[in-house]
Amino acid sequence: MDFSTSNEESELSQAQTELYKHVYNFVGSMALKSAMELGIADAIHSHGKPITLLELATVLNLHPSKIGVLHRLLRLLTHNGLFARTTVPGIEGAEEETAYGLTPPSKLLVKSNSTCLAPIVKGALHSSSLDMWGSSKKWLTEDKEDLTLFESATGESFWEFLNKETESDTLSMFQEAMAADSNMFKLALKEGMHVFEGLTSLVDVAGGRGGISKLIHEAFPDIKCTVFDQPQVVASLSGDENLNFVAGDMFMSIPPADAVLLKWVLHDWNDEQSLKILKNCKEAISGRGKDGKVIIIEILIDETSDDRELTELKLKYDLVLLSMFNGKEREKKEWEELIYGAGFSSYKITPICGIKSLIEVFP
Numbered sequence: 001m002d003f004s005t006s007n008e009e010s011e012l013s014q015a016q017t018e019l020y021k022h023v024y025n026f027v028g029s030m031a032l033k034s035a036m037e038l039g040i041a042d043a044i045h046s047h048g049k050p051i052t053l054l055e056l057a058t059v060l061n062l063h064p065s066k067i068g069v070l071h072r073l074l075r076l077l078t079h080n081g082l083f084a085r086t087t088v089p090g091i092e093g094a095e096e097e098t099a100y101g102l103t104p105p106s107k108l109l110v111k112s113n114s115t116c117l118a119p120i121v122k123g124a125l126h127s128s129s130l131d132m133w134g135s136s137k138k139w140l141t142e143d144k145e146d147l148t149l150f151e152s153a154t155g156e157s158f159w160e161f162l163n164k165e166t167e168s169d170t171l172s173m174f175q176e177a178m179a180a181d182s183n184m185f186k187l188a189l190k191e192g193m194h195v196f197e198g199l200t201s202l203v204d205v206a207g208g209r210g211g212i213s214k215l216i217h218e219a220f221p222d223i224k225c226t227v228f229d230q231p232q233v234v235a236s237l238s239g240d241e242n243l244n245f246v247a248g249d250m251f252m253s254i255p256p257a258d259a260v261l262l263k264w265v266l267h268d269w270n271d272e273q274s275l276k277i278l279k280n281c282k283e284a285i286s287g288r289g290k291d292g293k294v295i296i297i298e299i300l301i302d303e304t305s306d307d308r309e310l311t312e313l314k315l316k317y318d319l320v321l322l323s324m325f326n327g328k329e330r331e332k333k334e335w336e337e338l339i340y341g342a343g344f345s346s347y348k349i350t351p352i353c354g355i356k357s358l359i360e361v362f363p
């Protein structure tokens, strides 16, 4: 037997398996999207216990010829941990049957739960986010430095696409995805609540529909919270005495307050634009002197402390931000360059909520 050839063959087949895993990663994402669109998690949740294939197909109103398809979809989704497979006793002494239950990730798809992340699945796997990748070679070879992949593929920026009259459903979808992320944040916020203590006013810059401000307002009703975003996002929203919505442009100026919150904002922008936003934030808190602060909630890429899977997720996020907005997820050194570049004197990073970090920035 020729060992060198057999080693080579085994390396080759391992490499092929490895490559195919990367190629077919998308099938897992698409199977998850189908499960979300079908409402499989909601059906299991309403059933109140693990559900058999036939029961599930009936509740989902599937055509009887598609039961085998549902079985195969669930075979993948239970294998990868999104759903659980178990057995339930058969009816009237019949044999046990396979049944499907929820797992922690699929519980996040149940629409009646406050921590539902179905809008994120819908938004992240929307055709507008996927189709642009077909233009990546054109984008990388064309001589237009600031054009995003999204613009190169569609001829308009993602913000233009969202704000078009005809695409108002897409704007709602995007805002719902942001609101879902903020809702989820409720738990993480408990760990970071101390950063809001002692403040009398706070501006939530690019705060969307105010999901996060509402949580802060619930916990600290005496803080005067202002949600500051584009007119088309906040014009129709109203709050109360200590929660108000103000329309404006963060590149022009930001209303004054003790503190500014930037959650999930700076990663949408390149360094030059982020510097401009941070300088406007510094101006907004200048009335509070050294006691003012900017509270940033974002990803910190940290390959030395994070495990491989978490870093991979953060790096994937980075490419999403790059392709849609020319934005970026940043490493510690890049955060420092921005913070000191905008004229702040110190900062403190606290990891929260798995993927995100809380970065307090001081004048």
Ligand SMILES: C[S@@+](CC[C@H](N)C(=O)[O-])C[C@H]1O[C@@H](n2cnc3c(N)ncnc32)[C@H](O)[C@@H]1O
Pocket (backbone or CB within 6 Å): 178, 179, 182, 205, 206, 207, 208, 209, 211, 212, 228, 229, 230, 233, 248, 249, 250, 251, 262, 263, 264, 265, 268
């Ligand atoms: C990724 S979302 C973040 C929303 C919110 N901070 C959250 O975490 O739910 C970015 C927000 O930036 C807002 N935005 C974009 N350009 C803006 C500008 N020039 N001034 C103010 N807000 C802006 C968008 O309308 C959008 O709501």
